[in-house]
Amino acid sequence: MKTKQNNFLINAPMHVFVIIVAIIWIFPTVGLLITSFRPSADVASSGWWTVLAHPFNFTQFTLSNYRDVITNIGIGRAFVNTLIITIPACTLPIIIASFAAYAFAWMEFWGRRFFFILFVGLLVVPLQMTLIPILRIFNQLGLSGSFVGIWFAHAGYGLPLVIYLMYNYISGLPSEMFESSTIDGATPFQIFKSIVLPLSIPAIASITIFQFIWVWNDLLVALVYLGGTPDVAPLTVRISALVGSYGQNWELLTAAAFVSMALPLIIFLSLQRYFVRGIMAGSIKG
Amino acid sequence: MLKKFSLFFVSICLLCLITMPVHAQESVTVMGVWTGAEADAFLKMVEPFEEETGIKVEFTGTRDLPAILNTRVQAGNPPDVAAMPNPGQMASFASQGRLVPLANFMDRETLLTQYSDAWLQLGSYDGQLYSIFISADLKSMVWYNPKAFAAAGYEVPSTWDELMVLSDKMLADGNTPWAIGLESGAASGWPGTDWIEDIMLRIAPPETYDAWVNHEIAWTNETVMEAFEIFGKIAKSNEYVYGGPNAVLTIPFGDSADALFTDPPNAYMHRQATFIKGFILEHFPDLVPGEDFDFFPFPAIKEEYGTPALGAADMLAMFNDTPEARAFMEYVASAKAQEIWVAELGKLAPNKKVDPMVYPDDITRKAADFLGEASVFRFDGSDLMPAAVGSGSFWTGILDYVSGEPLRNVLMQIEASALDAYRD
Numbered sequence: 001m002k003t004k005q006n007n008f009l010i011n012a013p014m015h016v017f018v019i020i021v022a023i024i025w026i027f028p029t030v031g032l033l034i035t036s037f038r039p040s041a042d043v044a045s046s047g048w049w050t051v052l053a054h055p056f057n058f059t060q061f062t063l064s065n066y067r068d069v070i071t072n073i074g075i076g077r078a079f080v081n082t083l084i085i086t087i088p089a090c091t092l093p094i095i096i097a098s099f100a101a102y103a104f105a106w107m108e109f110w111g112r113r114f115f116f117i118l119f120v121g122l123l124v125v126p127l128q129m130t131l132i133p134i135l136r137i138f139n140q141l142g143l144s145g146s147f148v149g150i151w152f153a154h155a156g157y158g159l160p161l162v163i164y165l166m167y168n169y170i171s172g173l174p175s176e177m178f179e180s181s182t183i184d185g186a187t188p189f190q191i192f193k194s195i196v197l198p199l200s201i202p203a204i205a206s207i208t209i210f211q212f213i214w215v216w217n218d219l220l221v222a223l224v225y226l227g228g229t230p231d232v233a234p235l236t237v238r239i240s241a242l243v244g245s246y247g248q249n250w251e252l253l254t255a256a257a258f259v260s261m262a263l264p265l266i267i268f269l270s271l272q273r274y275f276v277r278g279i280m281a282g283s284i285k286g
Numbered sequence: 287m288l289k290k291f292s293l294f295f296v297s298i299c300l301l302c303l304i305t306m307p308v309h310a311q312e313s314v315t316v317m318g319v320w321t322g323a324e325a326d327a328f329l330k331m332v333e334p335f336e337e338e339t340g341i342k343v344e345f346t347g348t349r350d351l352p353a354i355l356n357t358r359v360q361a362g363n364p365p366d367v368a369a370m371p372n373p374g375q376m377a378s379f380a381s382q383g384r385l386v387p388l389a390n391f392m393d394r395e396t397l398l399t400q401y402s403d404a405w406l407q408l409g410s411y412d413g414q415l416y417s418i419f420i421s422a423d424l425k426s427m428v429w430y431n432p433k434a435f436a437a438a439g440y441e442v443p444s445t446w447d448e449l450m451v452l453s454d455k456m457l458a459d460g461n462t463p464w465a466i467g468l469e470s471g472a473a474s475g476w477p478g479t480d481w482i483e484d485i486m487l488r489i490a491p492p493e494t495y496d497a498w499v500n501h502e503i504a505w506t507n508e509t510v511m512e513a514f515e516i517f518g519k520i521a522k523s524n525e526y527v528y529g530g531p532n533a534v535l536t537i538p539f540g541d542s543a544d545a546l547f548t549d550p551p552n553a554y555m556h557r558q559a560t561f562i563k564g565f566i567l568e569h570f571p572d573l574v575p576g577e578d579f580d581f582f583p584f585p586a587i588k589e590e591y592g593t594p595a596l597g598a599a600d601m602l603a604m605f606n607d608t609p610e611a612r613a614f615m616e617y618v619a620s621a622k623a624q625e626i627w628v629a630e631l632g633k634l635a636p637n638k639k640v641d642p643m644v645y646p647d648d649i650t651r652k653a654a655d656f657l658g659e660a661s662v663f664r665f666d667g668s669d670l671m672p673a674a675v676g677s678g679s680f681w682t683g684i685l686d687y688v689s690g691e692p693l694r695n696v697l698m699q700i701e702a703s704a705l706d707a708y709r710d
Contacts, residue, residue: 044541044569135361144363223354227365228346229315241347244322249568 036254037061043251065255069242074230075259078238082216084147085226085234089154089215090208093162096155097207098200101166102192106178116167122160130157131224138225145232150225157221158211165210169203170196209268216264235260313342314610316602317358318369319351323564327630334626335617341610352673359384364605367614370417372669373408374676376603380411386604388415391612392619400621404663405636409601417603418619421633424653425559425596425666426484427581429543429566434551446488446587456554457525464520464527465553466534467542468685475681477539478517478688479668480596481557485513487594488587492662499667501675501708505701506694514693516587521688528553531688540565547573557584559598560653563632575647583656595660598669599636674707675700 034048039062051060069075103109104116134153135144143149173196181191219236222228228237239256243249320328325347332343348354352371358364359379370376379385394415397406401419409417435442438459443449453463468477486495490509497503498510524530528545529537543562545552547570556562566579573579583593602618604611617623621639628635629644634654645651657663668676683700687693 041569041571044544131357132361135357135363139361139363220350223346223348223350224357227315228317228348229344233346237348240349241321241325243349244324244564249322 032254032257035251036065036258037063038251039064040249040251065252066259068252069239069256069259072238072242074233075235075238077230078233078235081232082234082236085150085154085222086212086215088147088151089158090211092151092155093158093211094166094204094208097159097162097166098170098197098204099192100159100163101170102188102196104163104167105171105173106191106196107188119160120164123164127157127221131220135224144225145227147226147232150222153221153225154215154218158214162207162211165207166200166203169200173199205271212267213264216260312340312610313344314367314608314614315344315346315365316367316369316614317346317348317351317355317365318602319347319349319371320369321347321349324631327627330630331618331623331627332614335614335623339610339613341613343614359605366606366608366611367602367604370601370603372676373601373665374670374672376409376417376601377411379603379605380414380416384605385416386607386611388418388604388615390607392616397619400619400637400639402636402638405599408599408665417601418615419599419601419636420618420624421628421631422597422599422636422657423559423561423633424657425480425598426487426584426593426656427557427559427653428584429546429556429558429562429579429581430554431546431551431578432580433578434546434554438554440554442582443585444582445585445589449585453520453526461551462525462528462545462553463555465537465542465545465556466521466527467537467539468534468688469536469538470540473677473681474535475684476668476677477542477558478521478684479676479680480559480666481517481521482510482513482684483664483667484557484584484596485516485587486510486667487596487662487664488584488591489513489516491591492594492664495664495667499670501671501704505697505704511693511697514687514697518687518693522690531690534688535685541569544569546579560632560634560650563649575649580649581653592661594662594664595657596664596666597657598666600633671704672707675704678707679703 031048034051035043038048038051038060042060051057054060100119104112134156138144138149138153141149143152177195178191181195186194217236218234219240222234222237226232226234228241230238239253239260242252242256316332318325318328325345328345328347329343332345335341336343346365351369352375355364355368355371364384370379376385392415394406397415405419406415409415409419430442438456438461440452440456441448443452456463466477466481468475470476483495486498486509489512494503494509498507503510520526521534522531527534539558540562543556543558543566546554546556547566563575563579566573567575570578584596586593602615604615619637621635621637621641624635624637624640625644627633628640629646632646632650634645634650634657642651642654645654668680670676671680679700683696686699687696
């Protein structure tokens with residue numbers, strides 16, 4: 001009992017610090033959420049914190065921003081487009097990166113170290129620098145304005161980081177496993193399929209989150225390679241077009257932010273347990 | 287697990303291929319800076335065109351137009367028709383040979399029956415017409431609340447001296463004359479550049495303004511300095527402007543006019559272009575244009591230069607010479623198209639054949655008259671300058687100046703970036 005109390009006292013400053021940091025982090029989001037429920041005239045005339053004076057006076061809240069965003073023509077199509085872009089643009093780099101990371105970590109071949117450094121070195125190349133040359137190549141291949149093109153683009157931009165993270169995880173797996181499987185006569189692909197991949201599920205899960213959010217929130221890559229016509233435009237393009245060119249109707253953005261956040265939030269909150277279980281399973285088996 | 291996964295992946299790919307758009311129909315791709323209500327107005331304008339010709343207009347509106355357009359043009363994948371962010375950008379595309387000369391299919395004589403020569407000049411590069419103006423905004427306007435003016439016994443000033451006398455009278459009454467807001471995200475500072483430009487046109491002949499825009503005179507020139515000082519006398523003052531310089535720096539420009547309509551008014555005057563009407567009506571839907579708010583021309587400072595009109599305009603140019611794009615350009619040049627476009631947005635039409643009755647209210651008609659009668663019209667200078675200055679150091683210079691940096695330093699910084707930017 002006494003030690004517990006001591007522990008609590010020792011940890012208390014830490015807890016206070018973490019809570020303060022959490023509050024600071026969440027503060028702007030709360031402001032955004034409250035603003036998204038306020039009528040535009042109120043938004044223009046007073047700050048969101050003024051509602052806290054009478055938090056239960058529901059007449060100061062409205063759903064009209066959400067209604068305007070959701071009923072905006074083409075938003076449904078944009079949602080489907082975003083899914084069409086995001087799912088392959090997430091799976092593609094992760095499949096490639098798993099193969100690559102396994103090869104870099106456990107297979108002997110000429111120039112392994114060099115190629116690994118080359119790939120990871122690509123992390124420092126700014127995306128904006130590649131837009132014009134890649135768009136030129138896409139034009140020649142007829143890929144600009146097509147979903148296939150943007151899958152490749154996102155896969156390419158994501159690969160360096162994804163390979164690096166996967167490499168870190170896979171190279172940490174115990175080498176005895178690989179040795180004994182090789183002795184038992186397993187081919188590299190069999191090792192990859194039945195040992196590396198199942199063990200890497202937790203890493204894949206967390207890297208998927210990175211890649212998913214990056215692609216889901218992307219505006220620039222989509223605008224450049226895909227264009228903004230309604231049949232291909234993703235959510236981000238539609239949402240940025242809700243606001244007038246002088247910034248009118250920006251209060252719609254607050255609601256739109258939560259609409260576009262909804263799916264990632266649902267996915268990750270509902271899969272959270274699975275991610276944690278994956279990490280535990282990996283640690284015990286390893 | 288792996289099988290299921292790959293099956294899932296393949297089916298997604300198939301689904302995507304099926305839903306892939308097919309471009310069988312004749313179409314013209316258009317890229318513009320218009321989003322929100324402006325994009326809706328644009329689509330409304332092209333509706334009759336689509337019905338008449340069967341050509342589909344595929345419109346992309348993005349506020350990042352300069353960057354996206356430049357990327358797509360350099361990569362050889364430009365839209366058929368695009369709005370030019372400013373005449374400077376138009377000239378640079380034209381000089382690279384990217385634009386299609388409109389003389390290929392449009393007759394200058396016919397255009398002259400609809401456009402004044404000045405508009406055609408502004409859309410030309412090296413004597414060749416490349417772009418068509420579809421609307422204009424007037425900037426030299428001071429907005430005020432006639433009821434608040436009447437209640438306090440204030441008269442609309444017609445000269446700068448009268449304006450300053452009025453301002454001091456307001457101060458004596460315990461009121462604040464001006465409302466200014468410079469915040470505009472990454473573009474913060476631009477409302478201040480309009481002030482400087484308007485003042486420049488009123489303290490020096492238009493030739494000096496042109497020389498300044500083309501960087502034939504330095505930023506440290508006396509006239510430029512005087513213009514900044516006149517602006518600073520108001521914007522940097524704690525009394526003349528609502529909230530003092532701190533508020534000037536932080537209030538979003540779209541919200542700054544709100545100060546005129548509080549009770550009692552937080553401020554009495556606001557210098558801004560025609561489009562601010564949209565913000566006012568959005569924030570205060572019950573106000574009646576012409577009764578609850580109105581404008582007077584930004585007054586003459588030196589009598590000999592009068593009240594020139596400063597403005598901006600929307601222009602379209604053509605990158606791909608297709609029959610659909612030609613038909614589209616001819617349509618947007620027509621009075622019929624512009625009547626729809628300007629009526630929706632309360633902008634002013636460059637086409638002379640546009641019926642003044644399409645303007646939504648007397649304020650807009652008054653602005654159209656002012657624009658039509660002004661002896662001197664000048665394009666927004668910051669739009670004409672190279673981007674590094676006009677949408678870079680000039681904006682930040684305004685912010686630095688208002689936040690208290692010495693004028694000489696500010697102007698020397700702008701001058702340094704200008705020396706670099708005008709070189710090529």
